[in-house]
Amino acid sequence: MKRVFRSLMTATAALAVTAVPAAATAGPEETDRAGLQSRLDDVVAVGAVGALAEVRDEHGVWRGTSGVAEVGTTRAVPVHGRFRAGSITKTFLATVVLQLVDGGRLRLDDTVEAWLPGVVPDGRRITLRHLLNHTSGLYDYLHTLPMPPEPEFVANRWRTWTAAELTRRALANPPTFEPPGSAFAYSNTNYLLLGQIVERVTGRPYGREIERRIIQPLRLGGTEMPGTSPWIRGPHPRGYVPGEVHLLDYTEMNPSVLGAGGELISTTGDLNRFFAALLGGHLLPDHLLDEMRTPGIEGGRTYGLGLAWRDTSCGVRVYGNDGDALTYQSWSFSTEDGRRQVTVALTPDFRDDPDDVVDAFLDDAICAPSGALSAAPASPDRSRTP
Template sequence: MFSTRTARALATTAAMISAAALAGTTALGAAADGHHTTSGDLQGSLDGVVRHGAVGALVEVRGDSGPWRASAGVAEIGSTRPVLEHSRFRIGSITKSFTATVVLQLVDEGLIELDDPLALWFPAIPRAQDITVRHLLGHTSGIFDSFRTMPRPPAPAFLEATRRTWTPQELIDRALAHPPVFDRPGSEFSYSNTNYTILGAIVERVVGASYGEAIEQRILRPLKLSDTSLPGTRTRINGPHSQGYVPLLRDGRVELADFTEMNPSIMGAAGEMISTTEDLNDFFDALLSGELVSPELVTVMKTPSTPGGRYGLGLWIVRTSCGDVAYGHDGDAIAFQSYSFASGERDRQVTVALTPDFSGDPDDAVDALIDEALCG
């Protein structure tokens, strides 16, 4: 729940996009086989995302011809209201890249070391002397994922769990009630949202302010990401947005229920943020260019946390069909799913967001969309 897709996701990405109000076709670039991807190609691919199981979807692609934005489907079931290209959405686990950036800024400033033991801040956590900041960032700590302890749709208890306020310590305690998922920290990869709940708490202890305030001061304000926010316990999405839905069991039947409003404290530093396609592309461009952390640490972020792995420190690492390596993150906030990636040279970027209708699986269609956007 509220965790990113597994490493399978985005490994074979390949086609792309849709825009409700686009006249003509604009070439975004030439693929390795000489084919020029046009806005018409991308629009058709985004329409395909909706056909495979989404109420609506939107995208921003950046390439040789500048930014290209598009949308498909509708913003609300039962209406003809279009998806606005500047809509805000819950970004789920893409939040982890923001949290990781703040942690690495503190490393740049000499306030944290990547190999500092967790025991410096949480000595009571089992194996805290052996688990490091690096292990938390790269999901190699072995700490159980607290979100796996939560009820999932369509169970009615899901609503109760996502309406109340959770403290970071409550989430950590739920995880620690389970044994580690492997024996030796650093030896294996196991995606766990608890790692980033702990990192958010470490940031607070180091800087004397919440991780949300740190992200606001260190990333959002300097980059002027005015449509990005950390809602804390606020349930609403301010500004233009689509409605999100989850399947819930009611009177013996599973039906889609509006889940646009929820208490994001259950996700916290691992997934609470709200943003737009434009802001996310701006963020990853600044991060990967070395504007937010030193180039040396950007290289560390892009290095797999386990040999041959596909996750670095706060970044997924994926290979495209044209042979490039791309970096970014995806996020699953149940009613909102999002993906943001940049090519290794940062000459092409793509951010996709959708509201699933759970009638099918749009993953492959999204993968194809992202790949064609990055390969052109």
């Protein structure tokens, strides 16, 4: 899911201001040379119930939390807590698709019609590349679903959605542009189709392929593809959506609505490990990693085949993705050489858009003077490891 937050914030801003207590920094006030704790506190002050982060450089690891894990309590956010990672799932699925390309079982120029005959109108003109880089023009199924605080949204909390029915909802609408490949328009429908194609090629669900090709080999112990299971196992902050009067605890939900483009559950440490392995060439050969880093539209969006990038204030480009899973938002980016990484996750309270303050946190994490991380003092919620 991508930037669902903005529509929710617009609809519920007045409610959210009164629903959440002022942000509280987890742990005692201490000097932090890198300024990261202060930046994370800023994120919570602007628009989050709680936040957690892990930053890595060549000298060490900084982990921090801010805010609270649950509204109405003083319970600290677990520093190794798990969360729904939203659209970061797309990078995992894109990696699996490209591994199948590397193995000769798929080609980027294969058409949707070739693998899912009769499913997509004019599917002969839409390729896997178009799906991966959001240049297909297919309507986003997310826009066909009720959103909080609509009662219909809550009524669907435990509903199991199939990829086929979500796809049909999207395809009942005309394309956002034509022909395919001529423009960029982010659409979760693209990854619903990719998930179905992976299953058609391998004979196994896309979630199982992500587990056996990425999660298990990299030993990502805090990461899973939950399928239809509503639970987040292990320590985690609670997640909320706007209700009619107060924030509604929506931590437990059937994640099938997020589907192949957004169901992943993970941790800050696991996401840093994944992107280090991906950019380090441990999951894909160089030529396919180069494809991932190539924008679908020349001179256009900074998005390739399931991978995004951004340029920091110090001129360093970082690669990764961000995710919006309604109750959780996350960002995970790494330098190309993997020497500096940052992952931050938060539980939004919908008072304001935290993007700018998160951008400042990411910028400081990447552009801090060398060795600043290792100078950060340790505390129960802010620690350095060798």
